[in-house]
Every structure is written in C-alpha cells, then in structure tokens.
Amino acid sequence: MTDTSLDTILGAELDSDEPGRSKIKDGLGRLRRNHMAVAGMVIVGLIVLACALGPYLVPFDPENQDYSAISTGPSFASGHLFGTDDLGRDVLIRVLLGGRTSLAIGILASIVAVVIGTSYGAIAGFAGGAVDQFMMRFVDVLYGLPFLFFVIMLTMVFGQGILSILIAIGSLIWLTVAVIVRGQTLSLKQKEFIEAARAGGMKPLSIVRRHIVPNTIGPVIVYASLLVPEVILGESFLSYLGLGVQEPASSWGTLIAAGAPAMEQEPYQLLFPGGALALTLFSLNFIADGLRDAFDPKDR
Amino acid sequence: MLRYFLRRLLIAIPTLLALITISFFMIRAAPGGPWDGNRKATPEVMANLNKAYHLDEPLPEQYGRYLWSIMHLDFGPSFKYRDYTVSELIFLGFPISLDIGLWAIFVAATVGISLGTVAALRQNSAIDYAVMTVGMVGVAVPSFVTSPLLQLLFALTLHWLPVAGWDGGWQHKILPIFALSLPPIAAISRLTRGSMVESLRSNHVRTARAKGLGIRLTVLRHALLGGLLPTLAYLGPATAGIVTGSVVIEKIFSIPGIGRYFVEAASNRDYTLVMGTVIFYGVLIILANLFVDLAYSLLDPKVRYD
Numbered sequence: 001m002t003d004t005s006l007d008t009i010l011g012a013e014l015d016s017d018e019p020g021r022s023k024i025k026d027g028l029g030r031l032r033r034n035h036m037a038v039a040g041m042v043i044v045g046l047i048v049l050a051c052a053l054g055p056y057l058v059p060f061d062p063e064n065q066d067y068s069a070i071s072t073g074p075s076f077a078s079g080h081l082f083g084t085d086d087l088g089r090d091v092l093i094r095v096l097l098g099g100r101t102s103l104a105i106g107i108l109a110s111i112v113a114v115v116i117g118t119s120y121g122a123i124a125g126f127a128g129g130a131v132d133q134f135m136m137r138f139v140d141v142l143y144g145l146p147f148l149f150f151v152i153m154l155t156m157v158f159g160q161g162i163l164s165i166l167i168a169i170g171s172l173i174w175l176t177v178a179v180i181v182r183g184q185t186l187s188l189k190q191k192e193f194i195e196a197a198r199a200g201g202m203k204p205l206s207i208v209r210r211h212i213v214p215n216t217i218g219p220v221i222v223y224a225s226l227l228v229p230e231v232i233l234g235e236s237f238l239s240y241l242g243l244g245v246q247e248p249a250s251s252w253g254t255l256i257a258a259g260a261p262a263m264e265q266e267p268y269q270l271l272f273p274g275g276a277l278a279l280t281l282f283s284l285n286f287i288a289d290g291l292r293d294a295f296d297p298k299d300r
Numbered sequence: 301m302l303r304y305f306l307r308r309l310l311i312a313i314p315t316l317l318a319l320i321t322i323s324f325f326m327i328r329a330a331p332g333g334p335w336d337g338n339r340k341a342t343p344e345v346m347a348n349l350n351k352a353y354h355l356d357e358p359l360p361e362q363y364g365r366y367l368w369s370i371m372h373l374d375f376g377p378s379f380k381y382r383d384y385t386v387s388e389l390i391f392l393g394f395p396i397s398l399d400i401g402l403w404a405i406f407v408a409a410t411v412g413i414s415l416g417t418v419a420a421l422r423q424n425s426a427i428d429y430a431v432m433t434v435g436m437v438g439v440a441v442p443s444f445v446t447s448p449l450l451q452l453l454f455a456l457t458l459h460w461l462p463v464a465g466w467d468g469g470w471q472h473k474i475l476p477i478f479a480l481s482l483p484p485i486a487a488i489s490r491l492t493r494g495s496m497v498e499s500l501r502s503n504h505v506r507t508a509r510a511k512g513l514g515i516r517l518t519v520l521r522h523a524l525l526g527g528l529l530p531t532l533a534y535l536g537p538a539t540a541g542i543v544t545g546s547v548v549i550e551k552i553f554s555i556p557g558i559g560r561y562f563v564e565a566a567s568n569r570d571y572t573l574v575m576g577t578v579i580f581y582g583v584l585i586i587l588a589n590l591f592v593d594l595a596y597s598l599l600d601p602k603v604r605y606d
Contacts, residue, residue, distance in 0.1 A: 128605075137315040140589060143537060144319045144582030145326070146574055148566035152330045176537055179589065180491075183533040183596055187526075190602035219530035222494040226487050229439045236442070241567070260445050264452075270445065281440045285432065285490075292494060 023295075030294040037290025040283035047280055051099035060090035062097055063248045074268055082272045086262070089248075091255075095273050098250035102232045103280070105162060105251070109170040110227040117177025118220055122212045124178070125185025126204065136182065139175050147172060151243050165244050169231050180223060184216040214297050221295075225288035229281050252277045304605050305594065312586045319582045320370075320575070324363055327574055334379040334569045353379065366575070375579070376572035380565070386576035390558055393545070394580075396466065397557035401543030403477045408484035409535065413528070415485070416492025417519065420527075423497055431489060438486030447479045447552040464553045476553045480546060484538055491531045499527035525599050532599065536592035540584040544577075 031037055055062075060080070065087050074083040074091075082091035124135035147168075154164040188194060189212065197207050236253025238244035245251045252273045259270030335341060335349055350356040354365060369376060375386035412435075419431040454475060455463040466472050499505060500523050508522045509515075545559025558577070565573035596603045 133311060136589070137311060137586075140315055140582070140586050141319045141322065143540075143585045144323070144578060146323055146562075146566060146578050148563065149323070149326050149330050149574070153326060156331070176534060179537060179592075180530050180533040183529050183592070186596060186603045187529060187600045190604070218494050218498055219491060222490050223487075223530070223534070226439055226490060233442045241563070256442065257444065260442075260448070263445070263448070274441070274445070278436075278440045281436055282433075285436055289432075289494075296498065 027291075027294040031290050034290040034293065036286040037294075040286035040290070043283040044280060044287065047099065047276070047283075048103060051096050051103060054096040055093055058090065058093040058096065060093050062089060062093045062250070065089055083266070083268045085258070085269055086266075091269060091272055094250045094255060095252070095276055098252050098255050098273060099276060101162060101245055101249070102235065102252040102277070105166055105169070105235055106228040106232040109166055109173065109231045110224050112166075112170045113174035113177055113227060114220055114224045117174035118181050118213060118216065120174070121178035121181030121183075122185050122208050122216065125182035126189055126208050126212055128186075128189075132182070136179075139178055142171070143175055148241065148243070151238060155243060160243070160246065162245070165235055165238055168238070169234050173227050173230065177220060177223060177227075180219055181216045184219060185212050188212055188215055214295075218292050218296050221288045221292045225281075225285050228284055229277070232277060301594070301597070305590070308590050308593070312583075312590075315586060316579070316582055320367070320579060321363075323575065323578045324366065325359070327569075327571055328359060330569070332569050334571060336569065353377075370579070375576045378570055378573045380568045380570040380573065386572050389561065389573065390576055390580055393556055393558035393561070396555060397545035397550075397559060398543045400473055400476050400480060400555065400557070401539075401545065403473065404480035405484065405535070405539050405542055407477060408481040408488055409531075411481070412485045412488025413492050413524075413531065415489040416494075416531075417496055417524065417527075419489065419493040420496030420500060421519070428493075432493070435486040435489045438482040441482075443479050443483070443546065443548050444552065446482055447475070447549060450475045450479055451552070464555075466553075466555050472553075472555075476549050476555060479549050479553075480542060484542065487534060487538070488531055491534055492527065495530050496523060496527040499523045502526060528599055529596065532592055532595055536588040537585060540581065540588040544581055544584065 060066075066080075066084060066089070070084060070086060072080060072084050074081055080090050080092065082095060085091055085094070120135065120139075124132045127135075150171075151164065151168045154168050158164045158167065194207060194211055197211055202210075232251075232253050233256075234253075235244050235251055236257045239246065239251065239254045240257055245254055255273035256270060256277065259266075259273060263270045333355075334353075335346060341349070347356070354362055357365070366376075373387075375390075378384050378386055378389055381389060415431045415435065419428040422428050451463050454461045461471055461474055464472075500519075502523075504526070505518060505523045508518045513521075544562070545555075545557035547559045547563045549555070550557045550559045558580075561573060561577050562581075564570070565577060593605070597605065
C-alpha cells in the first residue's frame with residue numbers, strides 16, 4: 001500500500017476508541033485511486049441521472065401509441081432514438097422509466113438482503129451450538145416455502161406493485177448471503193485475533209460487529225453484485241406470472257422478456273433494455289471489486 | 301463427526317414439519333381453488349369434487365389427514381394431472397431434471413473454480429478482466445435469451461445438435477446443460493476469484509511458498525482449500541435449486557422434468573402437487589446445507605461443530 005503514513009498507522013491504532021472513521025476515510029481514499037471503480041461509479045451515476053431526468057426530456061408519452069410507426073427501428077428522423085415496439089410505443093422512454101423500477105428494486109433489495117443476511121449469518125456462526133442450529137434451520141424452512149404463494153400472500157397484504165416484489169425477492173435472496181457469511185464466520189472465529197479480542201474482554205456482539213463482519217466483507221460484496229441482476233431478472237419472472245410490474249408500466253426485466261421473442265426480426269427491442277442492464281451490471285461489478293479491495297481489512 | 305451428522309438428521313424432522321405446516325396453511329390462505337378452471341361445473345359437481353378430495357372438511361382436520369398420509373409416504377393424487385399421484389409425477393420427472401442438473405452443476409463448478417482461480421492469480425490483468433466479463437454475461441443475460449440463441453447457433457445454423465426434445469441421449473442434453481450452467485458459472489467464478497485473492501495473500505500460503513513449494517501445488521493444496529468456503533456455501537442451495545429443474549429451460553428445450561411443476565402447480569392451485577414439490581425441495585435443501593457443513597470441516601480444519 002502506498003499510504004502507510006504516520007496518520008494512517010495512528011488512525012488504525014486509534015480505531016479501538018473511535019469506531020470506523022479513519023477506516024472509512026482510508027478506504028474511500030483507496031477507492032478513489034481505483035480507476036475502474038471510479039469509472040463504474042460515473043457510469044452508474046449517469047444511468048441513474050438519465051432514468052431520473054430523461055423521461056422529462058423525451059418528447060413521447062410511454063402509453064401513447066404511434067400507429068404510423070409500429071415496430072420501426074431506431075431513427076433520428078422520427079425522433080424514436082431507440083425505435084418503437086409492436087404497439088408503436090417509444091422504446092427509449094420505456095427503457096428510461098423501466099430503469100427507475102429496475103434500479104430501485106435491484107439496488108434496494110440487494111442492500112436489504114446484504115444487511116440482514118450478514119448480521120444474521122455472523123450472529124448464527126459466532127454463537128454456534130443450538131442458536132446456530134435454530135437460526136440456520138429457520139433459513140432452510142424459508143428456502144423451502146412455496147415462493148409463488150408467498151408472493152400472492154404479500155400482494156394480498158401490500159397490494160400489487162413494487163413494494164410487494166421488493167419484499168418477496170428481498171426475503172428470498174438474503175438467505176444465501178446468510179449461509180455464506182455463517183460459513184466464513186465459522187472459520188474466522190477460530191482465528192487468533194478473535195481469541196485475543198475475547199481474552200481482552202470484548203463483548204460477543206462487539207466482536208461480531210468489529211471483527212467478524214468486516215472480515216466477511218469480501219465475499220459479501222462480490223455476492224451482492226450478483227444479486228442485483230438476479231433481482232432485476234427475477235422481477236420479470238414475477239411480472240410474467242402477473243404478480244409484478246404490470247402494463248403499461250415497464251421495467252428492464254419485462255422489456256427484455258418482451259423483446260426476447262422478437263429478437264430475430266427486431267433485435268433493438270431486446271438490445272436496448274438488455275444493453276442498459278448489462279452496462280449497469282458491468283459498472284456495479286467494478287464498483288464492487290473496488291469496494292472489496294478498498295475496505296477489506298486483510299488487504300492492508 | 302458421525303454424531304453431528306446423526307443429530308442433524310434428527311433436527312431435519314422438526315425443520316421439515318415446520319416447513320410443511322407453514323406451507324400448508326399459506327397455500328390454503330391464497331385466493332382461488334383447484335376447480336377454478338371448470339367454469340361449467342354445477343354446484344353439485346363442485347360439492348362432490350370437494351367431498352371426494354376432502355376439501356369440504358375444516359382446515360385443521362385436512363391438515364391432520366395430510367400429515368397422517370405423508371407419514372405413510374402417501375402424497376395424494378394430483379388435482380390437475382388426473383390419474384397420476386404426486387409421487388408418480390415427481391419420480392417420473394426428477395431423474396431427468398437431476399441428470400441435467402448434476403451435469404450443469406459439475407460443469408459450473410469445474411469451469412467456475414478454474415476461471416476464478418486463474419483470474420485471482422493474475423489479478424487486475426487483461427485475463428482477469430476477460431474472465432470477469434465472461435462471468436458477467438452469464439448472470440446478466442437471462443436463460444430465456446441464451447437458450448434460443450444456443451438453439452439458433454448450434455441447432456439451426458450449424459446442425460450439430462437437436463433444437464429441442466428429449467430421448468435420453470447425450471445430444472439432447474448438451475444445450476440445456478450449457479444454458480443451465482451459465483448463471484452458476486458466473487457466480488462461482490466471481491466468488492472464487494474474490495476469496496482466492498484473499499487466500500493467496502494469507503500467511504499459510506506465504507509459508508508454503510517460502511518452504512519452496514511450487515506455485516501449482518501451493519494453489520491446489522493450500523490456497524484453494526481456504527478460498528473455497530464461500531463458493532461451497534453458494535453451491536449448497538444452488539445445487540438443490542438446479543437439480544429441481546428450471547421452468548424456462550424445460551419449456552424452451554421441451555424437457556419433461558419437474559421444474560415446471562413448481563410454477564404450474566401453484567397457478568393451478570394443485571394443492572397436493574404444491575405440497576409434494578415443497579417437501580421434495582425442502583428435503584433437498586436440508587441435505588444440501590448439511591453436506592456443505594460437513595465439507596466445511598473437511599476443507600478448513602479450524603471449523604468445528606460441538
């Protein structure tokens with residue numbers, strides 16, 4: 001590492017009194033020097049901005065059908081930069097509006113899943129014994145529940161829409177995060193530095209928070225970057241079954257699903273939403289790898 | 301170790317009972333019923349149907365009856381596939397899903413771990429970025445896009461393999477196995493890369509290198525062992541999910557597996573078939589997570605269960 005200045009060393013020393021601050025500052029500094037991660041953040045920022053503001057700039061209504069332009073390819077002349085779908089609706093505005101839904105669900109559900117899964121897995125693994133058994137068998141039960149009925153129950157309570165999808169997918173995907181973190185914890189808790197923390201009289205919950213969780217961050221961040229596409233595509237599956245986002249509202253998942261059957265005749269209907277998703281995921285990946293490298297306590 | 305294994309098998313019984321109980325009442329609480337499709341049925345016919353399948357009894361009584369029958373390994377008749385019992389449906393389809401699923405997991409684990417290791421050894425090089433890009437395509441492109449593309453390329457254009465269908469021959473298995481293994485390849489290669497990067501820097505790996513052990517043996521014997529824990533944790537539930545089939549891939553390649561039942565049974569409100577698939581999948585999940593736990597203690601001697 002390039003910055004082993006006195007500040008950083010002292011910062012690390014002071015850590016035991018002042019939780020985190022210098023660690024975060026330190027990590028952010030390293031993140032800034034990772035060009036791929038910075039590029040990823042810029043691209044994701046631009047995509048978010050485009051989805052947030054873009055719909056106000058596109059001169060078409062997402063529900064309006066242009067009967068003179070049905071299934072036409074992208075063109076500057078007509079103003080349909082991404083072309084139109086088989087109902088004559090502008091693809092660009094649908095991709096932008098769909099991005100709002102997909103990004104919100106994808107990123108929110110992943111963050112919730114990571115927070116819940118990490119805490120749950122770390123506590124189960126660190127506690128061990130009967131507590132671990134009980135907590136992890138509960139995870140087994142949740143894995144096994146009939147997912148579609150679970151979604152139906154949620155839509156009965158919260159109504160059909162983004163909230164139900166968010167809860168449904170979120171409550172399924174944290175399970176694997178918990179399994180992974182628990183596995184890491186089982187191995188970590190036998191290490192010498194945990195032994196030392198215990199001998200030093202640290203309370204179990206603080207050991208989990210200060211020593212176990214930071215050390216599981218690597219696999220967790222990597223797995224989180226895999227969750228985002230899983231959520232976004234999973235939403236399209238629920239929508240296909242009539243439980244998710246419904247027409248005329250759109251999402252990247254539903255647009256990709258609608259574009260897939262037409263991929264030979266009108267490939268742009270698949271390529272634009274698919275491309276938007278792919279670009280987002282690539283960028284998120286570089287951000288994830290950058291975060292992992294910047295905040296992993298073992299990488300000092 | 302054997303004691304731990306046996307105790308876990310015992311714990312599986314209350315786990316399964318909890319799963320069955322919650323699922324049973326959740327399924328019944330959902331609106332709709334198994335006869336919704338028969339618009340023309342008269343009230344008498346409906347009443348007779350309900351009576352024949354004991355759906356007219358109070359719910360707790362039905363629950364008791366169901367528990368009693370599954371204790372005798374009787375999972376009841378399917379409501380939709382008349383003339384078939386739930387056990388018959390699952391045991392007709394499962395060997396096919398298992399066949400394809402196990403191959404897909406095997407391919408995914410082999411390719412994913414190798415790619416992840418190579419990427420970790422050459423961290424932040426062109427090879428690393430290339431591997432991670434390929435991996436990303438695997439998760440970003442859904443199987444309802446990759447599968448038709450595979451059919452278009454290998455069946456319709458090159459004529460190497462059949463488009464779809466199932467006769468048990470290897471030709472019919474290759475494309476679905478390939479399509480099924482893409483997402484787990486991506487996940488495994490990324491997880492392996494991440495933890496291998498850490499593992500390669502750890503003290504025991506440095507010691508092995510310092511002792512003069514070659515890079516190949518160091519990676520295989522020392523780095524991989526510690527670096528495989530997250531991959532292994534992912535593999536447990538993923539295997540249970542993949543060997544129970546994928547509704548999308550089974551539809552596209554017309555494979556008579558059990559993946560479709562998970563969706564069809566739910567939308568048909570085929571109560572007995574839903575419960576059958578829940579129990580079957582639940583048993584697989586419980587076993588998969590048990591084997592993962594056993595493998596932990598083999599891979600990492602520090603992991604102990606009391």
